[in-house]
Amino acid sequence: MSTTENPAAPPKLRPVDIAHHTHLTGVFAPQREEVDVHNLAVEGELPHDLSGEYLRNGPNPRFDPIGTYVYPIDGDGMVHRIAIRDGAVSYTNRFVRTPMVVAEEAAGRAIWGGVMDPYAPPAEEVGPELAGRLRDLPDINVVRHGGRLLAMAEAAQPYRLDPKDLSTLGPDTCGGAMPVGSTAHPKIDPETGEMVLFNYLFEPPYLTWAVIAADGSVVRTPTVVDGLDKPLMIHDMALTRRYIVLFLCPLVFDFVAVFRGGSVLDWRPQDGLRVALIPRDGGPVRWCDTDAFWVWHFANAFDTPDGRVTVDYAEWSFPSGFTGQEEPARGRMARAVINPETGAFDRTVVSDRDVEFPRIDDRRLAGEHRHAAAVGDSGGRDGVFDSLLFFDMAQGRETSWNAGALSVGEPIYMPGSENDYWGMIGTDRNDMTSWFVILPVDDPASGPLCRVRMPIRVPAGLHGAWLPD
Known part of the structure; x- marks a missing residue:
């Protein structure tokens, strides 16, 4: 069916113009084929000391x-x-089959709209169990912990996957740690094995x-963070040995505005940004206030010997796509040093x-790290990244690799038995x-060892993980 034909679509939900949508064409165009292929062709020399799996999730509309x-x-x-095992490489991909995806596959078309559409299909279209429900979107990240392989959503329950064939097993509360859900970026402490998570809600609190403990059991059930008076979008977190670090940027959910024809998200820079340092031992939250900026993702955070907290992150002037501003947001790599006692933010x-x-390197999470990497955009291609940037934090050195015509995704650190790789x-x-x-x-600037x-x-x-054997 073409993008201009969808006779069963609800009257108020017209087909998206895929041909002219930046994030549905080119390198973003949906992939509807599922395959299992072994013995992939390798250009260059595949490191012999690598053994494991790289998993990556991302948004990919089924219809x-x-x-x-x-x-x-x-x-x-x-x-x-x-x-990657025994000198050979294989590839598998699977849709995360939520009940919405299954229903749409039966219908052969899209039934649910996007998150900005206040529409849920009626019982006569999708049955009583799905009537009135919005689409589940476990499309952001993939995490392995406590015997579970989880496809993570923005702020909802994850879906558990079968590690053998990536088939969908269903939503998972992780033993009650996620009765409503979790954001897409829980952090796993490599020392304790604990997975620490947070979730934002549209209503108080x-x-x-x-x-969640290393064995998958619940150590702490959902615990309220006091001090918020409105619902905020908070995409990622950082973790230290002592604190959960949250940047509460002023991107506010405004559901009243939706019914007036406005956006569900409202950028309010005049409110400033609040930092919450949540003690992992359950002590009172330490707060810090500073000027507004936006953060999608953190690299890491760690405690310093003098009691302060260092945080490395990608900082944006505002959340492009949610503000109505036509000019692109400006991004940069930043480091903040926060004093929990005084609230100072440098x-x-x-x-x-x-x-x-x-x-x-995920083995360094919550502790001091040396190496960091990020994608870079040298051509202003609206989210298409064409280079990788590498930071040696110990030497204060930055290097890069220009990928040329290759649009690159999130870099992942892969430890080998002899050497380490990106x-x-x-x-x-x-x-x-x-x-x-x-x-x-x-020496990442020297270019690929293999492709x-x-x-x-x-x-x-979007996001993924290296799962060593």
């Missing part, structure tokens, strides 16, 4: 969308797996946090180049072939 489509929030989840710019998706998925903008690229951590040809085009996506 042509109706209503609106707002990247990166909308879109059904598709999880991609690149397995607006914000909770919880902890910020320095690590790199003034546009960056996003900062990552470190890996990422990229798609060639000229011929739309996709590749998994591996670079050495010691693995993907059997199908992998759409530009």
